Amino acid sequence: MKLIDPHIHCVSRTTDDYQFMARCGVVAVSEPAFWAGFDRSSASSFADYFHHLTDVEPARAAQYGIEHYSWLCINAKEAENVSLAREVVRLIPPLLDHPRVLGIGEIGLNKNTPNEIMVFEEQVGLAAEHNQLILIHTPHLQDKHKGTAIIIDILKNDRRIDPRRVLIDHCEEHTIRMAREAGFWCGLTIYPRSKLTPQRGVDILEQFGPDQICVNSASDWGESGPHTLIDTLLEYRRRGHPERDAIEIFYNNPCKFFGQSPRWKLSATCGNIVS
Amino acid sequence: MPDSKEMLDQTLLDMRSRCLSLAADLDRLDRAREIGTDPRLRQIREAIAILLESGPNRAERIHLILSDKTPPPHGKK
Numbered sequence: 001m002k003l004i005d006p007h008i009h010c011v012s013r014t015t016d017d018y019q020f021m022a023r024c025g026v027v028a029v030s031e032p033a034f035w036a037g038f039d040r041s042s043a044s045s046f047a048d049y050f051h052h053l054t055d056v057e058p059a060r061a062a063q064y065g066i067e068h069y070s071w072l073c074i075n076a077k078e079a080e081n082v083s084l085a086r087e088v089v090r091l092i093p094p095l096l097d098h099p100r101v102l103g104i105g106e107i108g109l110n111k112n113t114p115n116e117i118m119v120f121e122e123q124v125g126l127a128a129e130h131n132q133l134i135l136i137h138t139p140h141l142q143d144k145h146k147g148t149a150i151i152i153d154i155l156k157n158d159r160r161i162d163p164r165r166v167l168i169d170h171c172e173e174h175t176i177r178m179a180r181e182a183g184f185w186c187g188l189t190i191y192p193r194s195k196l197t198p199q200r201g202v203d204i205l206e207q208f209g210p211d212q213i214c215v216n217s218a219s220d221w222g223e224s225g226p227h228t229l230i231d232t233l234l235e236y237r238r239r240g241h242p243e244r245d246a247i248e249i250f251y252n253n254p255c256k257f258f259g260q261s262p263r264w265k266l267s268a269t270c271g272n273i274v275s
Numbered sequence: 276m277p278d279s280k281e282m283l284d285q286t287l288l289d290m291r292s293r294c295l296s297l298a299a300d301l302d303r304l305d306r307a308r309e310i311g312t313d314p315r316l317r318q319i320r321e322a323i324a325i326l327l328e329s330g331p332n333r334a335e336r337i338h339l340i341l342s343d344k345t346p347p348p349h350g351k352k
Contacts, residue, residue, distance in 0.1 A: 114348045145342040174338035199286075200334065238285075240276045 001247060004028045004254040004266075005229050007106075007135070007169060007187060007216035010057045010068065011049075012036075017219065017226050018064040024230050028067035028266055030258065031057060032106035032135050035077040037221045043087035046074070050091060054098050067266065069258065071105035071135050072096070079119035080110075089119075089126060096130050102261045103127065105135025106169060109147040112139060121154060128160035133261050136168045136184075138175060140194055148175040152182050165260055167214065170195055176204060180212070185257050189218040190228035198232040202239060210249045214257060297323075 003026045010018070010031050021029070031053060040046060053070040061068035072095055074088040095101055104127040109116045127134045136155075139147035148168070155161050168179040169187030172195065179186050188204055189195045196204070201215060217229045233250055237243070255268035277285065304316065322337040 112343075112347060117348065142341055142343045145339065146345070146347060150347050172338060173332070173335040174342065203334075 001025055001233075001243065001251070002027045003229065003233065003250045004030075005217055005219075005226060006030050006167075006214045006254040006258070007032060007189065007218045008226060009034055009218070009220040010061065011052055012221040013219055013226070015060070018061060018066060021226050022064040022066060024226075026066060026226070026229070028069070028254075029061065030069045030071065030102060030135075030254070032071040032137070033073050033075060034106060034137070034220065035075045035110075039078055039081075043084065043091060046088045047091055050095055054095060054100050058100050069100050069102045069264065071103055072101060073104050073107045073123055074119065075106065076108050076110040076116050076120065076137055076139075080113060080115050082115050082119060085119045086122070089123060092126065093130065096132060099263050102258055102263060103133030103135060105133075106137035107134065108137035108151055109139050110137075110143070112143055112147045112150060117150065117154070120151070124154065124158060124161065128158065133258070134161070134166040136166060138168060138170045140170075144170070144172065145174050148178065152178055152184070155184070156182055164212075167257055169216070170218070171204075172196060173200070173204065176208060180208065185212045185214065188213060188215045190215065190232045191218050191222075191224050192228070193223050198228060198235040201232050202235045205236065205249065206239075210245055210253065212253070212257075213249065214253050215249060 003024065005021065005026055006029075008029050008031060010029065033049065033053060036049070040049075050072055053072070057070070058068040072092045074085040079085045092104070104123055107120055107123045109120060124134065126132075136151060138144055138151065151168070155163065155166060163183035164185070167185035167187055170189045171179055171186045176186055188201045190198055190201050195218070205213065205215075215229060215232055217224060217226050219226050219228070229250070233246060236246055236249070252268045255264070255266050258264040259268060318341055321340050325333050325336050325340065
C-alpha cells in the first residue's frame with residue numbers, strides 16, 4: 001500500500017528515515033517550515049533554510065523514490081520577533097512559484113501572544129493575496145485549546161479564506177470538533193509524548209470518520225519518527241477496517257488536500273504521477 | 276471490528292502497564308515529598324478522577340482540565 005506522510009521535518013531526520021519510509025511504502029512527503037529547535041539570528045538563515053526545503057530535501061528524497069514538497073513561512077515561535085518575522089515573510093513571494101512549494105505553513109500560534117497573532121494574520125493575508133493553501137500549526141499542550149479557538153476565529157472572520165483550502169494540524173480530542181465544524185481539513189499528529197498515540201489517533205478516526213482528515217508523524221528533532229505513521233496504519237487495520245478506507249486516509253486524503261495546488265503531481269486515485 | 280471482549284483482550288496488558296506506570300510516578304513524587312502542593316500535580320489528580328467517572332469523552336474532558344483557561348489577548352475568542 002502506498003502512503004504519504006503529509007507533515008514531516010526531513011531536515012531534522014537521517015537518511016535512514018528516508019530508507020525506512022521507502023521500505024514501508026511512503027511515496028511522498030510534505031515538509032512545512034518550522035522552528036529548528038533554536039532561534040535563528042537573521043533573515044539570511046531563513047533564506048538558506050528555504051533553499052534547503054525547496055531544493056536540497058527534494059533531491060535527497062528522490063534518491064529513495066519519495067516525492068518531497070514543502071511549505072514556507074516564519075514559524076509561530078520565531079514570529080514573536082516581529083521585525084525579523086517581517087523580513088522573513090518578504091523572502092517568500094518569489095518562492096511561491098517553485099515547483100515544490102505547496103503553500104504557506106506551518107503558520108499559527110505557540111504561546112498565543114499578541115505578536116504571534118499579528119504575524120499570523122499577516123501571513124494569512126499573504127496566503128490570500130497569492131491564492132495559496134494554508135497549513136496551520138496549533139499550539140502545544142495546555143495552550144492548544146485556547147490557541148486553536150483564536151486561530152479558527154481569525155480564519156472564519158477573513159472572507160478571503162476558504163476553509164477547504166486550510167488544514168488545521170495537530171488536532172486532538174478537545175480541538176478537532178471545532179475545526180471540523182468550521183469546515184477545515186484536520187491533521188492528526190502521531191507524536192506520543194506531546195500529541196497523539198496511534199491508538200488515540202485511530203479512536204478519533206473511528207469517531208469522526210475519514211473525511212477531510214490527514215494523519216502525519218510530524219517527525220522532527222524531538223522524540224518522534226516516521227514509524228508512528230506506520231504504527232497508526234497497522235492499528236487501524238488491526239481493528240478490522242478495510243484496506244480501501246486505509247488508502248483513503250493515508251494516501252487519498254493528502255492527495256485531495258494538496259491536489260488543490262497545481263504543483264502537487266500525485267493522483268488521488270492510483271498514486272501515479274499525473275504529468 | 277473486534278467486539279468488546281476482543282478489544283479488552285487486546286488492550287488489557289497495555290492498560291495494566293500504564294496504570295502501574297502512573298502509580299509508580301505518583302509513588303516516586305510522594306517519596307520526593309515537597310512537590311505535593313504543585314498546581315500541576317493537582318491538575319493531574321483532577322484528571323485521574325475523570326478516569327474513574329462513567330460517561331463518554333474522558334480524553335476530551337482531561338484535555339480541558341489541562342488547558343489554559345485565561346482569556347485571549349486583544350479580545351480574540
